[in-house]
Amino acid sequence: MSSAKIFSKKESNNEIEVNTLKEQDNSSLIEAYEEKPPTQDIGHDMRTKIQLCWDNVSYVIEKKGEETQILKGVSGKANPGELLVLMGSSGAGKTTLLNILAGRLKSNNNAKIVGKITANGTSIKDIDFGYYSAYVTQEDILLPNLTPRESLLFSSRLRMPGTYKEHVARVESILQELRLIKCADNIVGSITKKGLSGGERKRVCIGMELITDPIVLLLDEPTSGLDSFTAEVVIDLLIEQARKGRTVMSTIHQPSTSIFDKFDRLLLLAEGHLVYQGRARDSPKYFAKVGYSVPKLMNPADFYMRLLHVVDRKHPTEEEHEKIENLVSAYTTIDQEDNDFDTSKLEPLQDKHLVVPTNFAQQFIILLRRAWINARRDPLASQVLFFEYIMVGFLVDIICNNLAKNYDSSRTRTQILFLSMSSVAFFACQNAAMMFPNETPLFLKESKQRIYSTISYYMAKSIADLPMQFLPLLVYCVMIYWAIPLNDYDSSKFFIFYFVLLLLQVSCLGMGYILGAMVKTETLAVAITPVFIQPLMMFSGLFPSVKHYPEGFFWIQYISSMRWAVEAICANEYNDLGMHCQHCTDCKKCDPLGDLDFTNSIGSCVLYLCILTVGYRVIAYLLLWKRAVNSRR
Numbered sequence: 001m002s003s004a005k006i007f008s009k010k011e012s013n014n015e016i017e018v019n020t021l022k023e024q025d026n027s028s029l030i031e032a033y034e035e036k037p038p039t040q041d042i043g044h045d046m047r048t049k050i051q052l053c054w055d056n057v058s059y060v061i062e063k064k065g066e067e068t069q070i071l072k073g074v075s076g077k078a079n080p081g082e083l084l085v086l087m088g089s090s091g092a093g094k095t096t097l098l099n100i101l102a103g104r105l106k107s108n109n110n111a112k113i114v115g116k117i118t119a120n121g122t123s124i125k126d127i128d129f130g131y132y133s134a135y136v137t138q139e140d141i142l143l144p145n146l147t148p149r150e151s152l153l154f155s156s157r158l159r160m161p162g163t164y165k166e167h168v169a170r171v172e173s174i175l176q177e178l179r180l181i182k183c184a185d186n187i188v189g190s191i192t193k194k195g196l197s198g199g200e201r202k203r204v205c206i207g208m209e210l211i212t213d214p215i216v217l218l219l220d221e222p223t224s225g226l227d228s229f230t231a232e233v234v235i236d237l238l239i240e241q242a243r244k245g246r247t248v249m250s251t252i253h254q255p256s257t258s259i260f261d262k263f264d265r266l267l268l269l270a271e272g273h274l275v276y277q278g279r280a281r282d283s284p285k286y287f288a289k290v291g292y293s294v295p296k297l298m299n300p301a302d303f304y305m306r307l308l309h310v311v312d313r314k315h316p317t318e319e320e321h322e323k324i325e326n327l328v329s330a331y332t333t334i335d336q337e338d339n340d341f342d343t344s345k346l347e348p349l350q351d352k353h354l355v356v357p358t359n360f361a362q363q364f365i366i367l368l369r370r371a372w373i374n375a376r377r378d379p380l381a382s383q384v385l386f387f388e389y390i391m392v393g394f395l396v397d398i399i400c401n402n403l404a405k406n407y408d409s410s411r412t413r414t415q416i417l418f419l420s421m422s423s424v425a426f427f428a429c430q431n432a433a434m435m436f437p438n439e440t441p442l443f444l445k446e447s448k449q450r451i452y453s454t455i456s457y458y459m460a461k462s463i464a465d466l467p468m469q470f471l472p473l474l475v476y477c478v479m480i481y482w483a484i485p486l487n488d489y490d491s492s493k494f495f496i497f498y499f500v501l502l503l504l505q506v507s508c509l510g511m512g513y514i515l516g517a518m519v520k521t522e523t524l525a526v527a528i529t530p531v532f533i534q535p536l537m538m539f540s541g542l543f544p545s546v547k548h549y550p551e552g553f554f555w556i557q558y559i560s561s562m563r564w565a566v567e568a569i570c571a572n573e574y575n576d577l578g579m580h581c582q583h584c585t586d587c588k589k590c591d592p593l594g595d596l597d598f599t600n601s602i603g604s605c606v607l608y609l610c611i612l613t614v615g616y617r618v619i620a621y622l623l624l625w626k627r628a629v630n631s632r633r
């Protein structure tokens with residue numbers, strides 16, 4: 001593939017090229033692209049240009065019978081080949097406007113969008129605008145345990161057609177283009193795990209969207225949280241993307257003067273009103289004309305932010321109100337002389353659709369590989385789980401080793417079984433619940449883009465998570481089984497013990513998925529896990545025994561997989577244990593199982609456990625599916 005080479009050759013010249021182009025007016029810019037053929041040879045034909053226009057766009061939401069107008073008749077346009085920056089005070093409506101233009105916000109019962117949005121004159125309602133555009137969210141939505149190269153490669157394989165070689169070439173080209181080669185094999189990382197720097201992570205997010213070669217690139221605050229130098233690197237990349245012919249539009253919070261100087265066009269919002277739209281470099285002249293001169297040596301961006309700031313948006317002071325009114329009326333009355341873009345070469349867009357290039361089996365295999373790499377590298381799933389099991393096993397060994405096989409010690413024996421069951425249930429459930437919220441943003445984003453089906457994702461995730469759970473549990477079982485020892489009548493006893501706990505682990509992972517699918521953050525997942533697990537544990541048959549369940553609560557045992565797991569391992573333990581009592585000659589009356597009111601066979605307990613395992617997983621799937629459907633609305 002040639003593009004990678006072309007990019008690397010041009011890299012050193014980019015800065016000069018960008019700056020030179022910036023000095024020219026818009027039409028000469030476009031001609032400049034036309035003369036040089038686009039450097040990308042995949043995806044969209046970059047000679048297709050899109051001018052995005054919005055006319056009188058308003059957004060009104062209704063909450064508790066009260067209407068709030070967030071956008072108030074905003075009009076504007078974003079030209080191909082240019083970087084349009086949206087600025088305004090916090091809450092002015094920048095993200096809302098960007099979301100509406102990207103088609104991410106739609107009218108519903110509580111929110112209404114009015115106005116017309118067109119791309120090359122075609123209403124975006126009449127086409128699948130997602131085919132032409134891409135959106136980079138403010139949050140970095142990436143899997144923390146993958147590298148940039150892996151993230152881009154999986155994204156490419158899921159979203160674009162082509163052979164493996166072509167995917168690799170496309171990814172290498174993007175990595176070079178975004179100057180990510182040096183960190184391409186480092187782990188992305190997260191807040192809790194050191195990985196890429198903020199700027200690198202943001203560039204990977206941009207790269208994830210460049211995979212489909214979008215003609216319109218929309219970004220929500222790509223520089224937030226970055227220092228001014230790193231922010232400038234990101235802006236330079238956006239300008240480069242624009243110079244390739246893309247229409248680039250981004251919200252930016254607080255650009256430095258040197259960043260501001262690089263913007264092609266500027267759109268300023270104040271309290272949902274448009275107060276300026278035009279060339280960024282012309283803005284100081286415009287504001288001076290309407291009575292608000294930018295002080296000498298002051299960053300115009302800082303000046304505008306201060307000018308447009310309203311302390312209490314619900315109750316603006318008279319002065320603030322008057323200032324915004326002045327700016328709004330000045331904007332609508334002063335001619336902007338901003339019609340310098342030649343639209344004659346723009347072609348109407350066809351209603352093309354993104355075609356999912358993979359079938360269910362391919363999606364499953366790619367997602368399984370991705371989920372497996374992510375799970376394998378997750379410290380929670382590997383080191384922490386091992387540590388937890390080894391610690392519990394070690395303590396059990398110290399406290400309970402060489403336990404006598406008599407009736408007196410059966411209480412301790414039962415407690416060990418309960419501890420084993422509760423540890424497995426708690427570790428598995430919490431682990432799954434904590435890992436899920438980290439991955440759901442990417443799943444929801446991809447499912448919004450309809451890259452794959454929820455079932456292929458869910459099945460891949462469910463399977464990929466299992467191996468990392470099995471081994472620590474096996475280590476725990478081996479550690480305690482012969483040290484106590486538990487029932488050593490024959491080897492099948494150990495395997496039944498391990499198998500039942502394994503099944504419990506699989507079912508509790510499902511329960512963890514339910515919790516993980518319900519909450520949005522890891523912290524919340526940690527907080528709510530005990531709330532769900534503990535009641536189910538209390539109805540596991542040991543606390544109190546089945547006979548003593550209060551009336552009306554009897555049914556809880558049927559939704560608790562712990563109940564059936566504990567009965568199965570107790571039956572496995574006490575049948576053929578060969579107890580010898582010191583106190584009685586006839587041990588037939590010593591019946592720990594009977595004392596516990598456990599009467600079911602191991603087979604029926606395992607059957608209940610299997611049914612609950614499937615049930616939990618189906619519920620988790622439905623919750624995830626519902627979230628995916630809601631995210632597409």
Ligand SMILES: Nc1ncnc2c1ncn2[C@@H]1O[C@H](COP(=O)(O)OP(=O)(O)OP(=O)(O)O)[C@@H](O)[C@H]1O
Nearest residue numbers: 061063070088089090091092093094095096097251
């Ligand atoms: N669904 C909603 N329900 C209630 N209020 C909303 C909703 N969406 C947006 N808003 C409100 O609309 C206003 C504009 O929100 P928006 O996110 O567009 O602002 P912004 O200019 O991007 O702000 P920031 O720079 O702080 O991100 C805010 O006051 C926000 O609270």
